[in-house]
Structures are given as C-alpha cells and as structure tokens.
Amino acid sequence: MTPRSCLIATFDGLRRDRATADLMPNVARFLAGGTDCVNARSVFPSETRVAVTSTITGCAPAAHGLVANQFLHPVAPDRIFQTASNADLSAAAAAGQLIDRRSLGERLAEAGRSMAIVSTASPGATRMMSPRAHALGHPVFSVHGAPVGTEELQRKAEDRLGTIPPAGTPNSARVDHAVDVLTRIVYPDHDPDLAILWLSDPDITSHGFGVTSSETEAAQAACDAAFGRLLEWWEAGNGPENIVVMSDHGQITGSARVDPVADFPDWEGRLVPGALCGLWLEETGPDAIQDAVDRLRDTRWAGLIFASGAEGQRVNGAMPWSAVNQGHPRTPTIGVTLRAAPAGPDGVEQTFFAAGIEPGGGIHGGLTRGELSTVLGARGPAFRQGHRSEVPCWLPDIAPTILSVMGLPVTGTTGRAMIETLAAGGRAPDVERHVETVEHRGHAQHLAWWQVGDGRIVDCGWMEEAGASSGRSKRAEEIA
Numbered sequence: 472m473t474p475r476s477c478l479i480a481t482f483d484g485l486r487r488d489r490a491t492a493d494l495m496p497n498v499a500r501f502l503a504g505g506t507d508c509v510n511a512r513s514v515f516p517s518e519t520r521v522a523v524t525s526t527i528t529g530c531a532p533a534a535h536g537l538v539a540n541q542f543l544h545p546v547a548p549d550r551i552f553q554t555a556s557n558a559d560l561s562a563a564a565a566a567g568q569l570i571d572r573r574s575l576g577e578r579l580a581e582a583g584r585s586m587a588i589v590s591t592a593s594p595g596a597t598r599m600m601s602p603r604a605h606a607l608g609h610p611v612f613s614v615h616g617a618p619v620g621t622e623e624l625q626r627k628a629e630d631r632l633g634t635i636p637p638a639g640t641p642n643s644a645r646v647d648h649a650v651d652v653l654t655r656i657v658y659p660d661h662d663p664d665l666a667i668l669w670l671s672d673p674d675i676t677s678h679g680f681g682v683t684s685s686e687t688e689a690a691q692a693a694c695d696a697a698f699g700r701l702l703e704w705w706e707a708g709n710g711p712e713n714i715v716v717m718s719d720h721g722q723i724t725g726s727a728r729v730d731p732v733a734d735f736p737d738w739e740g741r742l743v744p745g746a747l748c749g750l751w752l753e754e755t756g757p758d759a760i761q762d763a764v765d766r767l768r769d770t771r772w773a774g775l776i777f778a779s780g781a782e783g784q785r786v787n788g789a790m791p792w793s794a795v796n797q798g799h800p801r802t803p804t805i806g807v808t809l810r811a812a813p814a815g816p817d818g819v820e821q822t823f824f825a826a827g828i829e830p831g832g833g834i835h836g837g838l839t840r841g842e843l844s845t846v847l848g849a850r851g852p853a854f855r856q857g858h859r860s861e862v863p864c865w866l867p868d869i870a871p872t873i874l875s876v877m878g879l880p881v882t883g884t885t886g887r888a889m890i891e892t893l894a895a896g897g898r899a900p901d902v903e904r905h906v907e908t909v910e911h912r913g914h915a916q917h918l919a920w921w922q923v924g925d926g927r928i929v930d931c932g933w934m935e936e937a938g939a940s941s942g943r944s945k946r947a948e949e950i951a
C-alpha cells in the first residue's frame with residue numbers, strides 16, 4: 472500500500488436518492504462509515520465526458536473547454552465533434568485543442584507518482600480520464616481494448632482473466648471483469664498512487680429501461696455486489712489507503728421525443744441537439760442573438776436558455792453562461808435545455824428528449840436536481856469517519872481534494888479542496904444559497920445556486936409560467 476494513495480470508484484449515472492441501503496447496501500455502508508457529501512452536484516451539461524473532464528482537471532467546463540458530449544469543433548468543420556470517439560479526441564489533442572487545463576495524470580507524472588485506469592465506459596470517456604496516459608506510461612484497461620487501453624495491460628488481462636465479456640444491460644459481466652482487473656492485476660503489479668475504476672452502470676441500463684425499472688435496480692445490485700467484493704479486499708489491507716466513491720451525474724425520465732433541428736431548418740449544421748442544445752450563430756451581433764433567443768423561447772420544448780453577448784452583455788430572456796460555470800471560447804453562442812417537469816409519483820423528473828432513447832428511458836444532461844445530484848463520499852485514513860457533510864460540493868472539487876491528500880499543489884484548479892472532509896481538519900467555507908429568475912415572453916426560468924467560498928455551485932434549474940406567485944415558485948423550487 473502506497474502512503475496517501477487513492478482510488479476513485481465511479482458509478483455512472485447514479486442519482487444520490489437511488490443510492491439507498493435497500494438498492495446498494497455496500498455503497499450505503501461505505502458512505503455511512505466515511506465522509507458522505509450529501510449535497511454533491513455534477514457540472515452542466517450533466518454529461519459523462521464533461522463530467523469526467525471536470526473531475527480529472529478539477530475545473531469547470533468554462534476553464535477546461537470540453538464543453539459538451541458533442542459540439543462544433545474546428546478539427547471537425549463539416550460535422551459534429553463526438554467526444555465518445557477516441558479518434559475525434561486524438562484529432563483535437565493533436566491540434567492542441569482538447570483541454571486547456573492539466574489532468575490529474577499529468578500532475579501526478581510531474582510529481583513522480585503513478586496512475587492507472589480500469590474502465591467499462593465509452594472509449595471517449597475512458598480517454599478523458601487521463602488524456603495523455605499512453606505518453607505518460609500509465610496503464611489503462613478498457614473494455615474496448617487498445618488503443619484506448621494500453622497494450623501491455625490489455626494483454627496481461629486477457630492472459631490471466633480471459634477475454635473481455637460481451638456488453639449487456641445490465642453490464643454486470645463487464646463490471647465484474649473490471650473489478651477483477653483492478654484487484655488481481657493493477658494493484659498487485661503496479662500499486663498506483665491514484666487509480667480510477669469506472670463502472671458504466673446503472674447509466675447504460677437506465678438509459679434502456681428507465682431510472683426505477685427492475686432492470687436498472689438489478690444493474691445497481693450487480694454494481695454494488697462488485698463494489699462489495701472490492702471493499703472486502705480493501706478492508707483486508709489490499710489496494711489504496713483511501714477510496715473516493717462518486718457518480719458523474721444522475722438520470723431522469725425521457726417522456727417524449729422532440730426534434731429541435733427539424734423545427735429550425737435554417738440552423739442546420741449549427742444547432743446541435745441534446746439535453747442541452749447548442750446553437751453556434753454565424754452572425755453574433757446583439758440583434759441576431761436576441762432574435763434567436765426569442766425564437767427558441769417560443770418553442771414548446773425549450774427549458775432554460777443561456778447566452779452572453781459578444782461583449783459579455785446580458786441578453787433578454789437568457790442567463791449568462793457564467794451562471795452555470797460555462798463560457799469557454801468553444802461554448803455555443805446560445806444553449807437551451809429541453810423542458811423538464813417536476814417529479815412524478817416515482818420521485819423522478821420527466822423531460823423532453825432528443826437523443827437515442829425510447830420514451831420511458833433514462834436521460835441526463837440538463838439542470839434538474841435528479842440529473843445534477845451525485846454520490847460523493849470517501850473513506851480511509853485521510854478522511855473523517857462517520858461524517859455527514861452538508862457543504863455543497865461538485866465534481867471539480869474532487870481533484871483538488873485528492874491532490875491535497877497526496878500533498879501535491881492544487882494550482883490551476885478552479886474547484887475547492889474539501890478540507891472540511893479531511894481527518895487533518897479544516898474550516899468549512901461560508902455557504903449562501905441564491906435563486907435567480909429571468910422572465911421572458913410568458914415564461915420564467917429559475918436557477919438555484921450556492922456561493923461556496925469563492926466558487927459557485929449550481930443546485931438545480933426549473934421552468935414556470937411567468938408571473939407565478941412566489942409561493943408557487945417556492946414549491947417548484949422544492950420539487951425541482
């Protein structure tokens with residue numbers, strides 16, 4: 472065991488309110504025994520590759536520049552740049568336009584420390600866990616094989632554990648395989664200072680069957696059992712000193728499909744659909760931006776709208792990109808979420824969707840609390856034990872916290888080292904909650920956020936008809 476070493480174990484797409492003792496007893500036991508950050512949030516858009524990049528850079532999307540799962544990028548001038556594709560990411564990296572901030576892998580390598588990755592996620596998500604892992608000599612295992620994974624570790628895993636099981640929903644065979652690779656090969660052979668284990672469920676299964684379906688609950692149970700095996704191995708004295716458990720975003724229910732591109736044929740090639748639709752205008756004068764915001768506001772499917780004028784001025788009917796920690800040069804001119812409704816009897820919010828799921832399937836990317844609330848907890852000698860932390864925190868806080876545990880500098884991160892969760896102790900920051908409202912053309916968009924020390928963390932966003940009483944607004948806020 473390496474002093475101050477850490478493992479980040481991720482359950483993709485796990486909502487905080489679904490990580491219950493009934494559904495995931497090992498995760499619940501872990502959280503109760505260590506530090507449990509009950510007000511943890513994702514980034515916006517709440518999409519996997521944006522979340523991964525924010526986690527490993529310790530920065531908001533405005534700073535690192537991987538602004539969405541898919542967007543318009545100079546290296547793919549005639550089509551949509553896909554962050555799920557390792558080839559697209561390589562092209563951006565070769566052009567020096569992948570991310571603007573250093574990753575944990577680079578920081579550790581500079582400090583003479585080691586890192587390893589074991590992932591059942593997409594090629595793009597796995598790549599973003601340490602974009603330069605190959606060059607830095609960090610072993611990577613991917614269920615998609617090389618060149619996402621590194622040749623030597625992929626070969627070793629196949630020799631000792633057999634071929635990678637086929638994908639499935641639930642993806643339990645691959646989840647189990649990944650835990651075997653981590654505990655039976657990566658730690659015994661490499662003993663990394665930092666490792667990332669990424670489990671692709673419940674996200675994959677929830678997309679297909681729905682957030683509260685029996686299939687998704689089975690996926691959660693299988694992930695939890697695999698994590699239970701990992702905990703048993705760790706509690707017997709193996710592996711890292713500390714374990715951080717997280718999810719990257721939650722999921723809500725996709726209720727009905729919409730086709731934003733078909734509604735605006737004149738924006739073809741410049742409107743990228745998704746839970747956050749991005750629009751890159753050619754003409755970015757104040758009138759053109761205002762006209763586009765007005766047209767989007769009048770659709771039945773538009774949720775919250777974000778835009779900033781060329782000189783950073785406010786746009787009527789939109790919140791500035793900075794309100795959601797966005798606004799990188801690659802951020803679209805205008806962004807609009809798809810409209811979501813409060814939670815139904817199953818406790819899960821509903822939303823229009825424009826992606827490849829069927830009605831009733833799970834979806835994420837927007838600003839509802841179900842999408843933004845994540846699991847975040849930690850155990851080990853570096854962290855407080857049996858501690859429930861209500862201080863709001865989010866994915867960019869994870870890297871500076873781990874760097875602090877390792878005794879490494881946090882310079883260049885925009886997140887905050889959560890010193891109040893550490894055994895060494897530290898004062899919790901001042902926290903203030905705010906709700907901002909913008910009304911336009913009969914609609915009101917609300918954004919709730921916390922000021923935490925010097926940083927802003929978005930709690931959630933929701934829509935109402937304009938002029939709704941403050942009483943109604945308060946109720947909507949509570950259920951948003």
Ligand SMILES: [Zn+2]
Nearest residue numbers: 483484519719
């Ligand atoms: Zn995800």
